[in-house]
Amino acid sequence: MTGRTPWLLLAPSTVLLALLFGWPLAQGVLAAFQDGSGFTLAHWQRLFTDPYFGQALRNTVLLIVIVVPIQLVLAVGMTLLIQAKPRFAGVHFYLWAIPLAISDLAAGLVWLTVFADRGYLNSLLITLGLSEHGIAWLSYDSPGTMLFAVVVAEVWRATSMVFVIVVAGVQMLPPDYDEAAQVFGATAWQRLWHVTLPLLRPSLQVALILRTILALQAFAVAQALTGRDFPLLVGETYQWHVTLQNPSVASAVALVVLALSLGTAVLYLRALRQPAGGGAR
Amino acid sequence: MAGFSRRSLLRGVLATGAGAAAAPLLGGCVGFATSGTSGLTFLSTQFTPVEEAERFRSLLRRSFDAEVGYVTSDPGQFTTQVRSQVEAGNVRVALLGGLHGDLAPLAPDCLTDLTDLVADFSALGWPPEYLELAKAGTDRTWYVPWAQASYLLAAHVDALAHLPSGADPEDLSYEQFLDWAVNARRANGNRPMLGLPGGPKGLLHRFLQGYLLPSFTGGQITTFNSPEAVTAWEYLRELWRNCAPASTNYDFMQDPLEAGEVRFAWDHVARLVNVPKREPDRWRMLPAPRGPKGRGYMAVLTGLAIPKGAPHQDQARRLIATLSKAQTQIELLRANAFFPTVRTPIPADLPPAIRLEAAAVAKQRQLPGALLSLPPVGLGSREGELGKAFRDCFQSIVLGGADTRSTVDRQTGVLAKVLAEAKVPCWAPDPRGDGVCEVG
Numbered sequence: 001m002t003g004r005t006p007w008l009l010l011a012p013s014t015v016l017l018a019l020l021f022g023w024p025l026a027q028g029v030l031a032a033f034q035d036g037s038g039f040t041l042a043h044w045q046r047l048f049t050d051p052y053f054g055q056a057l058r059n060t061v062l063l064i065v066i067v068v069p070i071q072l073v074l075a076v077g078m079t080l081l082i083q084a085k086p087r088f089a090g091v092h093f094y095l096w097a098i099p100l101a102i103s104d105l106a107a108g109l110v111w112l113t114v115f116a117d118r119g120y121l122n123s124l125l126i127t128l129g130l131s132e133h134g135i136a137w138l139s140y141d142s143p144g145t146m147l148f149a150v151v152v153a154e155v156w157r158a159t160s161m162v163f164v165i166v167v168a169g170v171q172m173l174p175p176d177y178d179e180a181a182q183v184f185g186a187t188a189w190q191r192l193w194h195v196t197l198p199l200l201r202p203s204l205q206v207a208l209i210l211r212t213i214l215a216l217q218a219f220a221v222a223q224a225l226t227g228r229d230f231p232l233l234v235g236e237t238y239q240w241h242v243t244l245q246n247p248s249v250a251s252a253v254a255l256v257v258l259a260l261s262l263g264t265a266v267l268y269l270r271a272l273r274q275p276a277g278g279g280a281r
Numbered sequence: 282m283a284g285f286s287r288r289s290l291l292r293g294v295l296a297t298g299a300g301a302a303a304a305p306l307l308g309g310c311v312g313f314a315t316s317g318t319s320g321l322t323f324l325s326t327q328f329t330p331v332e333e334a335e336r337f338r339s340l341l342r343r344s345f346d347a348e349v350g351y352v353t354s355d356p357g358q359f360t361t362q363v364r365s366q367v368e369a370g371n372v373r374v375a376l377l378g379g380l381h382g383d384l385a386p387l388a389p390d391c392l393t394d395l396t397d398l399v400a401d402f403s404a405l406g407w408p409p410e411y412l413e414l415a416k417a418g419t420d421r422t423w424y425v426p427w428a429q430a431s432y433l434l435a436a437h438v439d440a441l442a443h444l445p446s447g448a449d450p451e452d453l454s455y456e457q458f459l460d461w462a463v464n465a466r467r468a469n470g471n472r473p474m475l476g477l478p479g480g481p482k483g484l485l486h487r488f489l490q491g492y493l494l495p496s497f498t499g500g501q502i503t504t505f506n507s508p509e510a511v512t513a514w515e516y517l518r519e520l521w522r523n524c525a526p527a528s529t530n531y532d533f534m535q536d537p538l539e540a541g542e543v544r545f546a547w548d549h550v551a552r553l554v555n556v557p558k559r560e561p562d563r564w565r566m567l568p569a570p571r572g573p574k575g576r577g578y579m580a581v582l583t584g585l586a587i588p589k590g591a592p593h594q595d596q597a598r599r600l601i602a603t604l605s606k607a608q609t610q611i612e613l614l615r616a617n618a619f620f621p622t623v624r625t626p627i628p629a630d631l632p633p634a635i636r637l638e639a640a641a642v643a644k645q646r647q648l649p650g651a652l653l654s655l656p657p658v659g660l661g662s663r664e665g666e667l668g669k670a671f672r673d674c675f676q677s678i679v680l681g682g683a684d685t686r687s688t689v690d691r692q693t694g695v696l697a698k699v700l701a702e703a704k705v706p707c708w709a710p711d712p713r714g715d716g717v718c719e720v721g
Binding site for chain 2: 046049050051052117118133136138139140141223226227228229241242243244245246
């Protein structure tokens with residue numbers, strides 16, 4: 001093993017990444033600030049005056065703020081249930097992991113059949129006599145119910161990912177700490193709060209960062225459920241690039257998404273840092 | 282694991298890894314869905330629904346002697362695909378079919394000049410305004426007119442019962458149309474019966490560009506910020522209150538009409554054709570209403586083009602000739618409800634839905650005050666942004682309740698910028714001047 005070997009081993013993937021990601025990334029950033037004649041901020045101006053942009057930004061942030069905490073709590077709860085070794089634990093695990101295998105768009109379409117004006121939910125409400133004509137869940141003039149539908153679909157679709165990461169994290173924990181806490185007479189709640197969760201910090205960090213970045217990229221579900229009535233940032237990128245054939249403004253939106261992703265990732269990394277020198281390893 | 286050191290394993294992994302990494306770079310990665318045929322590839326933005334595509338494929342098999350692979354694509358991807366193939370000098374597509382708005386942006390860089398072909402078939406009787414469109418603002422012809430379509434109102438007899446007294450459904454004014462929507466809503470327990478295609482793939486912007494605004498203002502672009510345009514938007518706000526709220530999600534009006542969610546609606550003929558299939562005698566197809574400045578209506582034109590440097594050019598030209606025959610165009614009308622562009626009588630034995638539509642389309646064109654609009658011409662890839670200005674006006678004024686005048690003024694700025702970049706002359710119904718088209 002000479003000093004060059006590691007670099008040689010890394011070279012193929014580095015070259016490939018540079019070609020497939022680095023170069024398009026540079027192009028994308030440049031596209032947002034350039035037009036035919038050189039540097040310009042016109043694309044940004046166009047973006048910020050667009051009636052959809054403000055809504056899309058607001059909806060995306062709202063979705064993250066609502067969905068990610070719900071998913072985290074649900075995933076930890078599901079993990080504890082699996083850890084309690086109920087009967088058929090394997091079956092539960094597989095059932096909960098099913099949404100992992102379903103594409104975003106398919107999940108959106110499934111929930112569309114539930115929430116549509118003549119969907120399953122309204123049929124149920126009418127059958128039970130709770131409503132005369134059903135509720136227009138996805139109507140453009142009731143943003144509350146629209147947000148609710150998108151949140152439900154997103155939670156259903158993406159909780160399993162957080163769950164799988166947390167389960168993996170819990171199974172790596174040495175059991176001695178928990179047993180020691182039990183010996184000292186800690187309640188289940190105290191053990192969760194003071195033993196399990198602090199030890200889970202690295203897994204939670206990974207789960208939160210991944211989930212938030214992916215939530216920033218959520219778009220297919222909202223697109224399937226509400227069309228353009230509930231715009232999201234990545235949906236706007238698609239709209240500008242494909243429908244409006246304006247790659248420059250699309251790049252500008254994508255850069256906004258990038259900035260948000262980086263910002264939240266840094267925030268999590270700082271907030272969930274291991275206490276210096278502490279943290280039993 | 283004797284004789285199988287970690288070193289040799291790594292070396293093996295490295296070799297296969299490098300090979301796997303190079304494979305997509307070296308392989309013929311053209312990003313193109315072949316349809317498993319050895320013959321011509323015909324890439325098109327038209328007839329994307331599966332049934333329509335199948336009917337068109339069988340039409341091709343019946344009327345053309347060579348094998349044709351008919352591949353459909355989204356308009357956005359279509360442009361990218363053709364452009365990248367031509368720029369890479371590796372064109373796999375022999376023939377393109379698309380809307381005027383799909384093909385015009387590709388001229389002149391990516392299309393073959395077809396001026397001679399159009400001159401050969403001049404006896405077929407294409408309308409001169411279509412041949413003008415096919416030039417995409419230049420002096421050469423870049424595509425051959427193929428089929429045309431328009432937009433109509435479809436109404437169930439249940440809805441017709443609520444027409445305001447004395448109104449002729451074949452010759453409504455926009456005021457009567459609004460009264461009709463109001464009556465229908467009241468009679469239906471306050472639930473609107475009218476629907477408009479305002480979904481993400483719906484064609485509502487065509488209603489604004491070709492029907493509502495020309496009928497109120499007499500123009501599409503030049504009158505965009507006129508006081509009459511403000512009146513038109515105020516009218517639409519009133520009409521929208523009597524539209525099914527789910528209209529913002531309707532892409533193809535035939536689905537909600539068929540499901541009974543709405544009982545009358547405006548849409549593209551190809552997106553209404555399935556409505557009267559089940560009970561043809563209970564449905565009517567009606568021309569669009571007329572406004573103070575006339576009966577604005579829009580004609581949609583599709584064309585056939587050959588990419589620059591395409592394979593099998595002779596065969597592609599023969600296929601264009603076949604598709605331009607009156608008989609083939611009638612077959613297409615029978616199959617997919619797109620009307621012929623060549624001069625030919627419409628036979629009497631067509632399916633009921635198409636007969637209803639043919640009569641209404643003809644009536645819409647012939648009634649007094651008819652005012653033809655075209656989808657934007659020569660704007661190339663800016664066309665989406667032009668349509669967006671109309672859609673955003675709708676979004677802000679009608680859905681968002683914003684002030685009409687200031688919204689129109691703001692979108693006028695967007696429109697002006699798009700037009701300034703495009704530098705194209707105006708198109709119908711705006712007067713085609715010598716200069717560049719601009720608002721006001």
